[in-house]
Amino acid sequence: MLADHLHHRTRRAWVALDPARHISGEYLPRYERGENEIARIVVGTTPRLVYSLRAGTRMYPGKRPHFGQSTRRTGEDNKRYRLVGECGNxxxxxxxxxxxxxxxxxxxxxxxRVRAPxxxxxPKHLPFPERLVWWRAQREHHAGSLQRFVRVSSVVYPELGAFYRERLRWWVANRFAGSKGRTQYAEPLDGALEAWWRRGR
Incomplete structure (x- = not known):
């Protein structure tokens, strides 16, 4: 069940058990050659939407992959990136x-800085995860649910999930603070994170 791709019969049987909850990346496109996932964005719709940020070795037209050819900066190959989703977004x-x-x-x-039609x-100034939450906020106004609506994770960058979890909770709490039926984020936010967000905004 932890495989990147399931056999189509296994996938169909698993999803049929609960179509609203048992879709969590099973319909993502297959990886290209030499490509790996470096981050995943899970959107809490029903059924869930999963976006996968992938990195692969850069391929030059007419040339073979240059595995092992180091660069000055890190000793790693040049990388190329793409973001894919289950619905063809x-x-x-x-x-x-x-x-x-x-x-x-x-x-x-x-x-x-990801953009999607x-x-x-x-609002154009919002980062991509906050734009997803804003979209949901037009239909739902409970801050507790909005704070959990977008989850970002990475097995390559373990700190990424905690960073976005705190930032999104802080943003929702500040945007909807004091509104009836909405909860505030009570935990203190690291000052450096708040300063970083305000500079970026």
Whole structure:
């Protein structure tokens, strides 16, 4: 059940048990050659939507992959990136290529600047995860649910999930603070994180 792809019969039987809850990446596109997932965004719709940010070795037209050829920066190969979803959504990412692997800060910047046509009605200044929450907020107004609506995770960057969890909880609490029927985020937020968010906004 932890495999990247299930046999179509196993997938059909698993999803049939509970179509609302048992879809969590089973319909993502297959990986391209040399490609791996570096981050995953799970959107708490019914059924859930899963977006996968993938990195692979850059392929040059007419040339073989240059595995093992190091770069000056990190000793890693050039990387290319794409964001895919289960429903065929189109995404624009700001950085299609990099020299070596991304730092955590660079990965956050890449995710934040993703653009998708189905979110065009959201405020342009909002980062991609906050745009997803804003879209949901037009239909649901309970802060507790909104704080959990988008989950970002990564097995390559373990700190990524905690970073976005805290940031999204802080953003929802501040945006909806004091409204009837909405809860505030009571835990203190790290000052550096808040300063970073305010500069970025």
């Amino acid at each position: 189109a995404f624009e990412i700001p950085t299609s290529y990099s020299v070596g692997v991304l730092s955590l800060r660079e990965l956050v910047a890449l995710i934040d 189905h979110l065009d009605e959201a």
